[in-house]
Structures are given as structure tokens and as C-alpha cells.
Amino acid sequence: MSGHVEILERRAGAVDIIVVKGRLDAGSSEKAEERINRVLDAGGRSLLVNLCDLDYISSSGLRVLLAALKRLKKDGGALRIACAQPQILEVFTMAGFHRIFSLSPDEAAALAGFAVGS
Amino acid sequence: MAELTVRADLGALASIAEFLAGALAGSGDDLVFAVQLAVDEACSNTILYGYPDGEAGTITVTCIVDDDAVRVTIADDGVPFDPLTAPPPLLDIPAEERPIGGLGVHFIRTVMDSVAYAREGERNVLSMEKRRPDSL
Numbered sequence: 001m002s003g004h005v006e007i008l009e010r011r012a013g014a015v016d017i018i019v020v021k022g023r024l025d026a027g028s029s030e031k032a033e034e035r036i037n038r039v040l041d042a043g044g045r046s047l048l049v050n051l052c053d054l055d056y057i058s059s060s061g062l063r064v065l066l067a068a069l070k071r072l073k074k075d076g077g078a079l080r081i082a083c084a085q086p087q088i089l090e091v092f093t094m095a096g097f098h099r100i101f102s103l104s105p106d107e108a109a110a111l112a113g114f115a116v117g118s
Numbered sequence: 119m120a121e122l123t124v125r126a127d128l129g130a131l132a133s134i135a136e137f138l139a140g141a142l143a144g145s146g147d148d149l150v151f152a153v154q155l156a157v158d159e160a161c162s163n164t165i166l167y168g169y170p171d172g173e174a175g176t177i178t179v180t181c182i183v184d185d186d187a188v189r190v191t192i193a194d195d196g197v198p199f200d201p202l203t204a205p206p207p208l209l210d211i212p213a214e215e216r217p218i219g220g221l222g223v224h225f226i227r228t229v230m231d232s233v234a235y236a237r238e239g240e241r242n243v244l245s246m247e248k249r250r251p252d253s254l
Contacts, residue, residue: 004132023131023132023135025128025131025132025135025158025162026128026131026158026162026165026166027128027129027131027132056135056151056154056155056158058155058158058159058162058222058225059159059162059221059222059225060162062221063221087147087148087151090151091155091225094224094225094228094229095207095209095221095224095225096209096210099210100212
């Protein structure tokens with residue numbers, strides 16, 4: 001079941017942007033994981049995850065993001081998260097993930113972060 | 119008191135969140151989000167691990183709101199499992215070395231003021247309470 005999440009993909013130069021909207025819970029995280037892995041399988045090494053319109057994330061959603069971060073770090077890539085709303089940030093903080101992810105207030109700032117290297 | 123019974127299926131998680139949003143309407147976004155997170159994590163565990171033989175059972179979520187607190191009870195007919203026995207996660211080690219397990223229960227303990235587990239007959243019953251901020 002994944003009807004409560006919407007995932008869009010875009011590119012900005014060498015950066016792959018994945019926009020996750022709605023709910024990222026145990027029922028929808030597999031779909032997000034598949035989409036992210038497809039981008040990484042295609043050679044993507046700079047991944048921006050836009051969470052501007054994400055309403056909810058659980059530990060299942062964090063697991064997907066952590067798996068992507070681990071894979072990218074191993075391959076010399078980078079992952080940046082843009083625009084997580086306060087309640088989403090609170091979940092990141094509870095998990096200690098605010099210390100291991102690059103969190104940017106908006107997509108432009110995240111893109112600029114790739115430009116200077118991360 | 120509000121009560122919802124759903125089939126123990128991952129597709130039910132969004133329905134449970136909607137049920138809680140309705141039951142807690144007017145209680146403030148932060149309180150609603152916290153209770154939704156705790157209940158979602160508990161129900162996710164039950165759905166993913168509570169029915170190893172395949173046949174999904176049912177989960178009943180009960181929500182009582184009064185002036186002082188929100189009390190939520192989650193009852194399921196899965197295999198006996200006390201989520202509170204999970205060890206706390208290691209939050210300060212590098213991403214590459216982090217196991218992901220245990221985070222859900224850590225969230226439940228963090229956002230709720232009290233959590234208790236009981237096995238009652240053939241059911242697991244997880245009782246959680248969160249004080250309302252204006253009652254502190």
C-alpha cells in the first residue's frame with residue numbers, strides 16, 4: 001500500500017531531485033526506497049530529497065533515507081535534504097539524524113551546497 | 119471515547135492517523151503529531167512482526183481525551199510481544215555504523231509521558247499516555 005505518498009523526480013544539472021509528498025510510513029517507504037534506488041542505480045551521485053510537502057515521517061521513512069545516505073557515502077556521492085517542516089525535523093532530531101544529514105531550509109540552499117561540495 | 123478497529127495491514131496506518139486526527143481535533147498540531155507518531159510506530163511493529171504465520175489479525179485503537187491527558191490503548195491479536203523490551207538505540211555513532219532497529223520504540227518513549235505493556239488473554243495491549251501541554 002502506498003497510496004498516501006507521492007514521489008516526483010527532477011534533475012538540476014548533475015543533481016537528482018526526489019520530491020516526497022504526503023506520508024512516509026511503513027506502508028509507503030518501500031515505494032520511496034525503490035524510486036531512490038532507481039536513481040542511484042542509474043548512476044546518480046548527488047541526490048537532493050525535497051521534503052517541503054512531506055506531512056509525516058516514521059522510523060521506516062528514516063530508514064530509507066539512511067540507507068540512501070550510506071550507499072551514497074560509500075560511492076563518494078552526497079545526499080542533501082531540503083525543506084523539512086518543523087514536525088519532520090523534530091523526528092530527525094529525536095533519532096539523532098540532524099547530526100548525520102545535511103539539512104537545508106530550501107531547495108536552492110541545498111543545490112548551492114552541492115556546488116561547493118558536501 | 120473513540121475507537122477504531124482495522125485489519126493489521128500496512129495500508130491501515132494512514133486510516134489510523136486520520137482516526138487520531140479526528141479524535142484529537144482541537145488539541146493542537148504538536149500533540150496530534152506526537153500521538154500519531156507513537157501509535158504509528160507501535161502499529162507498524164505489530165503489522166510487520168506480529169503475524170509471522172501470514173494471516174493478519176486486527177488492531178483496535180482506543181483514544182480517550184480529557185482535560186489533563188490523552189490516553190491511547192492499542193490492542194492486537196498477534197504473537198506475544200512486549201516492544202518495551204527493545205534496547206535503546208545508539209544515537210551518537212556515525213551513520214555508516216548505525217543499526218536502524220529500535221528507533222520506533224525510542225520515538226514512542228520520547229513523545230509519550232508513559233507507556234505500559236500487558237498481555238491480556240490472547241491480546242497484546244499497549245497503553246500510552248500524553249499529558250496535554252496546558253495541563254502542566
